[in-house]
Amino acid sequence: MAFQAYGGEGWLLTKLEQLINWGRKRSPWPLPYGTACCGIEMMAALASGYDLARFGAERPSFSPRQADVLIQAGTITKKMVPIFKRIYDQMAEPKWVISMGACACSGGVFRTYSTLQGIDLVVPVDVYVPGCPPRPEGLIYALIKIMEKIEKDHPLRKKAAEIGIGG
Amino acid sequence: MAKPVVKKKYTLTERVYLIEIIKGLGLTFKHFVFNVKASFRPGPHTVPTCWQYPEDRREIAPIFRGAHMLMLDDQGRIKCVGCGMCAKACPAQCITVKRGKVAEGEESKYVGKTYPEEFVVDLTRCIFCGFCEEACPKGAIVLGPEYELAQYTREECQLTKEGLLANYYKAKEEGKLKPPKKPVPVAASAEPVAKKAAAAKKAAPKKVEAQGAEAKGDAKEAKAKEAEAKKAEKEQKSEG
Amino acid sequence: MEVRRPTIEDWDNPGDLVTINIGPSHPAMHGTLRVIAQTDGETIVSAEPEIGYLHRGVEKLGEHLTYHQFIPITDRLNYCSAIANNVSYEMAVEKLMGIKVPEKAQVIRMIMMELARIADHIVCIGILGVDLGAFTPFFYLFIQREEIYEIFEWYNGARLTNTFGRIGGVEADLPEDFEERWRKLLPNLKKAIDETDKLLTHNRIWMDRTIGVTAFSPEDALSWGFTGPCLRACGVKRDLRKDEPYCFYDQVDFEIPVGKHGDVFDRYIVRMIEMEESIKIIDQAIKIYKEFPPDAPLMAKVPKIIKPPVGEVYSAIEAPNGELGFWIKSDGSDKPYRIKIRPPCYMVYQAFPELVQGEMIADLIACLSSLNIIAGELDR
């Protein structure tokens, strides 16, 4: 394979990774999982006015299997945890998670018996968006951050390490 | 069980169906033409097209409640004295303040004799209600205009003293510091509810029906009510 | 006819009927609602809603926060119209303490509440359209909703969860450019409502999908505890703004729209007319507002630490969804002993099995959207 021949840092590999990242970066299809107040602001971000589609989030994918970015907007209660975990597990790799709003980030003001104190206890979170709820701009900024993160990713090298070649 | 409904008869245009559809399509087409025209209009984009966020930011209210900042007075001294009133008032308990005594030789940095040795705002918990701002006796903590708060880790969302001050410098540089809040006028005396209800009943005249007469009627109402309220007050005073 | 309610165990032994599970993660179930329905072909034989997926323990939290600190929590009940929740709670505490709210503050509350009502109905109608396949009104209406949120933002700095008002009054006067903004918004808002009306009301597809769907009789509705637009759609003329007037609602002139059958179409029409009535109310309220001098009091004299006397009161207002009430029991300390919230959605949604029985699966979605179930106040 190419990365072995070029010592893992070769021109072809880098260009190929850049190409993949470019493709992924320009089409982060979101799974809008709005459960509470933040869902309303997320709708505002998706609707006319802010239009998240300008960033390639063209198609809000309500099926987890076709989504790349899980936008968790709103509280996850303990009753909801299995369902939420299941949705995350159903998403195909590569996947990213935006935790939007105070409730999703840490439970927020609801330090109670029924609220999950942050979705990062259950799934890995890539970007935290504080705010209760954040402005639509805040969510768009988070999506831009996700795009920056994708740009710095090394998908081929990761894959190689996974299957045990190239190191 | 749901109730059966006898459907009303559709009118001809409704029955033909195409006419209404064409009307609707015409309406959307009108919007389309309007939007295309508007996008050629010079100047910043306004409502017909979307706000092009990262490049062209929407104007936010000067009193917008964004990330916190620690205020400095005009001599560059930190206003906060670390009393912890904000932490007490916070419904989400997201503020941690540790009070410290100002060391000798550092008096020029702080307004009071004590200062916040540690000041952490957990932005992931914060609900931006603005109660800390209201509770602060010195006007030291203020919710600023910053709304781009997304971070990669939860630790980065902890706003420390340095972050709070950085927010202040940034807001000051951009000229986005909040205008001083006007004090809210408070009623002079607490009146019992029963009296108020009686007075309101007396004062409330019959509903104004005609559209044109509304303005006049309302004016009269208000005047009558004021007079009534004054009377009630006087009565109360004389009683007391 | 007594029908056995389906449970999730019916998955394993279905019999002739098919048990399907809709939600809680389903685009039409608004995030956190879940319905387990037993169907015979396309027809729903019985349905059982399962709630609690957004139960955040608000009532328990209320017992651990002070009276003042609970105001932002009420924002998060019905987040589409947070202001109505705030005012309802504040009025309950004021009643408990016997505080008289200055009249100017009441007018400001009234204006803001009606704006919130319009915003709430916009969300409801927009989503109803989206769920039934009519996407365009959603976009046209949401632009106007943004403008309403802008008014809120320029009033006290937040768009959605406003934390409006304080116990004993309001925290600020209306901004100077408020009326200018309202006048600027008004023609656009009216136009958007008109356009929605043009696009939907006489559209044959819309009519076929809404008229006669999940109709309800007024007797049933009252027995189930319906309030608000859903009750008015059934033909009962009940509105707390007229029946138990608060603020200045007895001095403004407005109509209460009433439906006939209580079906999805009637609920939609009632909400559409209510938006127009709200515009009327705001116009009149601004006139009343202008009569007050600029330095008229906005806050009653309230002690800094709120400690109501021992007692218990119930106070309700007409929120956009219906009667929103707070029952507060005080033990004389600075924290409420018990807060019970009476959310309007809760009562409406429990009639859901009876509403959708015998209808098609597609009608279930239409019914759900038209009831405007907000999970935040449903589960608290």
Place this chain on the structure above:
Amino acid sequence: MGLKEDVQNTLGELALDFLECQGDLSVTVPKDKIVEVLTKLRDNLGFNFLSDVFGVDNSVFYEKLAKAKAKKKKGEEDKEEEPQGPPPPRFEVVYLLLSLETNKRLAVKIQVPEDDLVVDSVTCLWKAADWPERETFDMFGIRFKGHHNLKRLLMWDEFPAHPLRKDYPLEGQGEERILEYND
């Protein structure tokens, strides 16, 4: 004639206690007679709309009151010995009624002792009592006899406690829902 007299006349001996607070009237009635009382109020006084049903845990209420009293009295001489009756029942179930004709509201309360947590269901009078009664069961553990579907409403079925009781901590006792699911 006021509402209190009306209620007194209609209920007679069934009205045990009245409480008036800022114009809100509430009446305490015997626990076993709740269906009878509500039927009477509905048919004779026109309280034809059930707003809400909910429970209250009074376990620390009287303690707090006594404490506040003691604090006030501290400055004075020695405390007076108050007559020690049997401790008041722990729970309370409140029914909020409304008359659609006269727009009057009335709260009907019953006392539920901790060792007998069974109350007659009023779903036969108003269907609206369905979920509120389930919620009261969920949150306080009060059972409603005659309810057709009495199971947990807001918490999941295996939840071990009744969260709105006063002895349950706000942040819970570490209950978690099991994450496993079978695909």
